[in-house]
Amino acid sequence: MRCSPIILGLVVGLGGFAGRVAAQSTGMPVALPPERSFETYSLGVTLSDPGPGVAVEGWYGMVFGPGDLTFRLGFWDTNRGSTPVLAGADYRMPLVAHSESFPLDGALTVGAGGSFTSGNSVFFVPIGFTMGRKFEVKDSNIKLQPYGEPIVHLAFGDTSDNFFFSLGLGLEIQFSDKFALDVNGSLGDIDGISVAFGYLR
Numbered sequence: 001m002r003c004s005p006i007i008l009g010l011v012v013g014l015g016g017f018a019g020r021v022a023a024q025s026t027g028m029p030v031a032l033p034p035e036r037s038f039e040t041y042s043l044g045v046t047l048s049d050p051g052p053g054v055a056v057e058g059w060y061g062m063v064f065g066p067g068d069l070t071f072r073l074g075f076w077d078t079n080r081g082s083t084p085v086l087a088g089a090d091y092r093m094p095l096v097a098h099s100e101s102f103p104l105d106g107a108l109t110v111g112a113g114g115s116f117t118s119g120n121s122v123f124f125v126p127i128g129f130t131m132g133r134k135f136e137v138k139d140s141n142i143k144l145q146p147y148g149e150p151i152v153h154l155a156f157g158d159t160s161d162n163f164f165f166s167l168g169l170g171l172e173i174q175f176s177d178k179f180a181l182d183v184n185g186s187l188g189d190i191d192g193i194s195v196a197f198g199y200l201r
Contacts, residue, residue, distance in 0.1 A: 025088025025111030025125045026072050027155070028055050029192030031168030031184045032092055032146040034107040034130045036061070036068050037200055042180075044198030046074075051191045053079040057086055059196075067093035067107070076115060088113015088124065098133055106131045109149065122157035128168075147174040153190070164189040174200075 024030045028048040036042075041062045048055040057074030074086045088111055095104030107130050114123040132147025146169075153164035166188020172178040182196040 015129070017107060022124050023111070024053075024072075024151075025113030025117050025124055026057065026074070026086040027113075027122060027190075028076070028086065029056065029070045029168075029184055029186075029190065030196070031147070031149040031151070031186065032090065032107075032109050032128075032130050033134075033145045033170065033182070034092075034094065034096075034105040034132050035134055035145060036092065037087040037143075037145075037172065037174050037180050037198075038068075039063075040201045042070075042198045042200050044196055046194055046196040048124070048194040049192055050076070053077045057140045058200075061198075064091065065093075067091055072113065082117050084111070084115040084117035084121075086115055091127075092130075094128075096131070104131045104133050106171045109151075120158055122155055125154040125156075127152050128182075129153075130168075134172075134174075141176055143174040145174070147172070149186075151188075166190055 013146055029050055043060045046057045055076040057072050059070050059072045061068055061070035070090045071126045072088050076084045076086055090108050090111040092107050094107045098105050109128040109130055111126045128151035129148045130149035132145055134143055135144040136143050149168040152168050155162040166186055168184055168186035170184040172180055172182045180200060180201055184194045
C-alpha cells in the first residue's frame, strides 16, 4: 500500500509520541511491530530512557519456526549508584494478515528476561499482541510501519512481585532493505521512551 504525505505526517507524529511505554523482556521501553523487516537475521542497538538514567542494549534477531526470536543484552545506568545487567529474549509469531475485510496485521509476542543486580534483580515475562500495517512512501524506498501493542507484564523480583499493563505505540521506519529505525512511546504503568537502529539481512 502506498502512503500519501498526509498519512506520512500522521505516522511520524505517532512515532515521536513519548509517554509511558510498554516494556519487553528486559523491562525496558521497547514494543514490537507485527511484521518483521528482515529475511534471515537482524542486529542492532536500542537506546532507552526508562525514567531514571539511560539503558543501552544490543540485540540479534533471527527467523525461528513460524515467527522470529530476538536476544537482547545490555546495561542500565540508573543514576542511583547501580548498573543492572539486562538480558532477555522475545518471540514474535504472526497470527493475523491484513485483507480486504481487515486492514491490519497482528502478531503474538512473548518474552522472558530481566534486570540483574545484587539485591535488586527483577525477572520479566511480557505477553502482548501487536497490530499495525506496513506502508510504502510514495516515490521513495522508505517503508513505514505504525503499530500498537497492548502488553501484560509479570514481574518477579528480590523485593516484590508485580503485575503491569501498558499500551505501546511505535513507528518503524525502514530506509532500505538493509536499515531500519524504531521509535516507541505509550500509555501505561511504566514510563519511558526508546529508539532502536537495526541492520537487516
